[in-house]
Amino acid sequence: MPSKLFVSAQEVAERAGVSRSAVSRTFTPGASVSADTRRRVLEAAEALGYHVNHLARGLMRNESGIVCLIVSDVATPYRSALLRELTIQLQNAGKVAMFVNTDRSDGSVDRALQQAIRYRADASIILSGLPDKSITQLCLRSGQRLVLINRDDDQPGPLKINLDDYESGGRIATAFVRAGCKTLAFANSEAGTPSLMGRERGFIAAATKLGLEVVVERYGSTGYEAGRVLAQRMLTRAERPDGVFCATDLLACGFMDAARHQFGLSIPDQLCVAGFDDIEQASWSSFNLTTFAQPVMAIATQAVKWLATGGHEDEPEGAHSVRLKAELIWRGSIRKG
Amino acid sequence: MPSKLFVSAQEVAERAGVSRSAVSRTFTPGASVSADTRRRVLEAAEALGYHVNHLARGLMRNESGIVCLIVSDVATPYRSALLRELTIQLQNAGKVAMFVNTDRSDGSVDRALQQAIRYRADASIILSGLPDKSITQLCLRSGQRLVLINRDDDQPGPLKINLDDYESGGRIATAFVRAGCKTLAFANSEAGTPSLMGRERGFIAAATKLGLEVVVERYGSTGYEAGRVLAQRMLTRAERPDGVFCATDLLACGFMDAARHQFGLSIPDQLCVAGFDDIEQASWSSFNLTTFAQPVMAIATQAVKWLATGGHEDEPEGAHSVRLKAELIWRGSIRKG
DNA sequence: GTCGCGCTTGCAAGCGCGTGCAAAGCGAAC
């Protein structure tokens, strides 16, 4: 099957009339090669279609240039947006992204991390789930860096990037009160991740401080369908809420669609809604959703920067954790105060 | 920095009291190892946290297990759905996905393919753009398989997966006529890819055959905003179209939103709309869009199957090209005939 | 006891590359 193999540095060396090390050095930034040999090597390489074998290089340098992205639900707007930003910035930093899909099953993330280890990835970025402690230990012992995004794990070593979910919950509660809402509600999924729960707790805390109670309902995933179901449940209550904070934009979209088309409610006149993530659909005029923007770019920048600098072990403990601010994007789903 | 390295087969061999080859064979399916040594090796490996180095294995076997996915606009619903399916199926086939983002710039795809070559990927799957002929030649010469999805290139060698775009255009034209539409229109982007143009040509051909003219307007990308602009242009015409086929669902979403919220039109009573892709949003009740479903699963299956079988060179030429059918999903954006 | 067969196992070569080390080349200073 492998009829013609790839061309090796040896062949380039022969064609250029130099030694193999000269070829190697030509493609190693900072190595000592005269301008003349470099030119001859490059010509030969071009003619033969030579490309450095990064598998072999990774073997020698003990640094593969691979960064493993571990994600579930890639097809989701927020996830794919973050993925996009991460891969672009990784590419700019000279790394290449390896992509591993996870599902909800036990050990799924662990298997993904093992894949990363097998390919000697320089680092892994985890966007979903949480790996077993023994695996992360293995990664760190092996010299592999780890980044946890919105995962809120407490073990030392990995870089942890989180948002101010709790504070955001508070800010939006205030906005609802200003808009004159009397009955608040929080629509959450059953996933129970720290970010979702943070938003919930912050929202409830601020609302009670402002003298209002919050009805909380949790159901299903963080997707559109779950939002519809939550609307079903909440809008048939005796005391119908008139200000609903949905834990994600997708939930909010489902919620709004059900509220309008099934319950005939007008937004924001009869019902105020807010979401979280600022996915593209939130800006569509069918939704025009007031929401918090995930600082996707900043998240990616932080992650890549930490990887590029090698993530020094000796830096203060606090530096392993970053908290970013989610910006409130005002649109039309909440009445003006 | 690399304080503790990864554990190697040598160390496992020493701990298990066997030779290094025995370790290697234990992790090579089909190799000859006695049950006893296998057990001892596995125990030692477990204790030490050993994982086969796939860089080194790839070097020997001349088969890295890496498949490179080359995509632009990952954050788009259709693209991310396809990406998801591909990665899942690749994982199930024992491969791992390497992800390279491209942009609109010249040579972007070529650079991506070079990355694939550097990592000695077993194959590359191209979802966006079209590489230079010289690069694809290099890939094929190097023994790297190539899959082009919806790209419609004519050079031999790569597997080409396409849809029946032309026929789909025809089918939807008939549907519009049955719904009693009098003035048809096609809303396209300026991208001009073969798939988009195929839909356009098929739609026009069928419509003229049915005795109707088609207004064609092209603008911008294939996204939501372009759809709004297209609506702006088309719905202000003297002869306003009452049946519009949008080249993609995102265009359709933008078009519908503008038609409703800006022009106060009711869909499907005053205006029938159809799209293409069947992204998740098409099923949302705000849109309830009649559209063609990309056979995402079938596309991925075909691609992975071809890679798994090694894509024999000696098979008949026709086998290098696959045409799949886009299923028409009936929803509520076209009146019943 | 001997032979032959089949299964295991270790040896050693080599995949393509980076890099330390020493030799070579070269120019300037004496």
Next chain:
DNA sequence: GTTCGCTTTGCACGCGCTTGCAAGCGCGAC
């Protein structure tokens, strides 16, 4: 002409792994 210092170059080793080959082993048949 000799010496010194710097840059360039080739050699050879090793990264962690697979695999052909031949030796080792156990066992039944003769």
